[in-house]
Amino acid sequence: MQRIFEFLFRFRAFFLFLLLEAIAVWLIVSNNGTQGALFFNSSNRIAGNIFETRSSIREYFSLNQVNSDLANQNAALLNKLEDYERLFVNTDSLRPELMLIDSMTLANYEFLSAKVINNSVRRAQNILTLNKGKNAGIETGMGVFNEQGIVGRVKDVSDKFSTVISILHTESLVSSVLQSSNVFGTTRWDGVNPDEASLLYVPRHVTVTVGDTVVTSGYNSVYPEGLKIGVVKSVERGTEATFYDIKINLLTNFSSLSYVYLVKNKNLPEIDSLQQVSGVINEQ
Template sequence: MRNILNFIWKNHFFFLFLLLETVCLVIVIQNNDYQRAAFINKTSEFFASVNKRITNIYDYFNLAEINRQLSEENARLRAQTITSFNLTDTNTFAINDTLYKQEYTYIQAKVVNNSINRRKNFITLNKGSNHGIKKDMGVISPQGVVGIVADVSPNYTTVMSLLHIDSKISAQLKNTNHIGSLVWEGINYRKGKLNDMPTHVVLHVGDTLVTSGFSAIFPQGIDLGYVLDFSLRNGEMFYDVDIAFTVDFNNLAYVYVVNNLLKEERSKLEKKTAHD
């Protein structure tokens, strides 16, 4: 330190010169529009590249926030897609002006806990009854069906994922509309089984399975999986079909909880009919 001071003192003429010239340059750049523009022009390229790098890094940290915003927007958009609406009968007099009536809305949620390695796997979401989630609602991700709401607390929801040995989802072949039920056998988290697929149906490897819309839990046409392999055992009435889930359960981040606005009406009606 002392040496540095000595050095500066010895060369005070030079350092004073540097200081004054720096002051001059600052004055020039701050007070003269042309020089400022020229200076900024020269330096901006450098600073822009530095800023870009910094922004890239910040963007990375903001990914969570951006994801949240995007998934919220997706939920909003999804509520506007045609599958979310019920075609009202236009043959009768329309009381509503609208051709379509909203049937499904979506609540965006973040996966805060998830497992794939148990026989009964559950997913925990960061939203609950405060946000309008109720028991037995469907849960989907952008890739496809995730599961069904099992329990709800004010701020959290547990979801029985497809990876649960008791889960059973009504599935439909996308090209032929035949119905089966999708189950999981509790071993490989990427593979499920399709039951109740009658043998007269022509199956192909790669056929897509979507939700049937029969359960009032999911809208029709949400991806479930695709056929990996199928075989026909002698004397059986149904195929033995291996399917691959479209959802990678090991990599779930954001999901949508499906809220069927007409579910109660529908189940009430169906219950009444069954009683009769």
């Protein structure tokens, strides 16, 4: 302990200089808009590069699992491709209006991919960082999902990186529907278990069973209809007389996120503008 004090006393002038320099930088950043913006942009860029390097190191040691997952996904996609080929070979069995609706739905969205380079699941407001930004076409408000289910919504975007509000965020609301009965509700995380969430506002006069699949409703400007969210775990009579208290198991494993897909609604600016005029609160 004595040697530590001797060391600090010997270099006291140097440490005082560092302290004064730090205070000077803080004053400049705090009181000058231009310098402050440059400082924080540089900090975000450096943090993004650090996160990307750390993610690359982690990914190197899990390549076997990643390759296995990719092989399984490719097999599933090949099976779906065969199903589509069998379906469209006999076009007489398809109603023209259904084909028109499908093509219109696809035309409303664009899809991109990105890698998760930073993620959290232990906080009440969890945020992800992706390795792509404006230069790759990513924009604020885009929905994020993977092969398991939905992940979140893009919050902020820089040139090379973007941040995503995870659905593991207590202020995140997702417009949802029970697949078996087409009954609408809202999925919200309660901030406790990263594997579970609540399905709100489902009326008690409908039938809800354990095992029902919960998917996105399409009644929003973020996600297309039918993306998976979770599976009903429990159904109880809630404290409110009109709604159930429903818990669902989230299908997305947020602890092992690697690659994700981003979906952009081409009509988002027009929808948001109209809803703002009408005073509509838009869920994810």
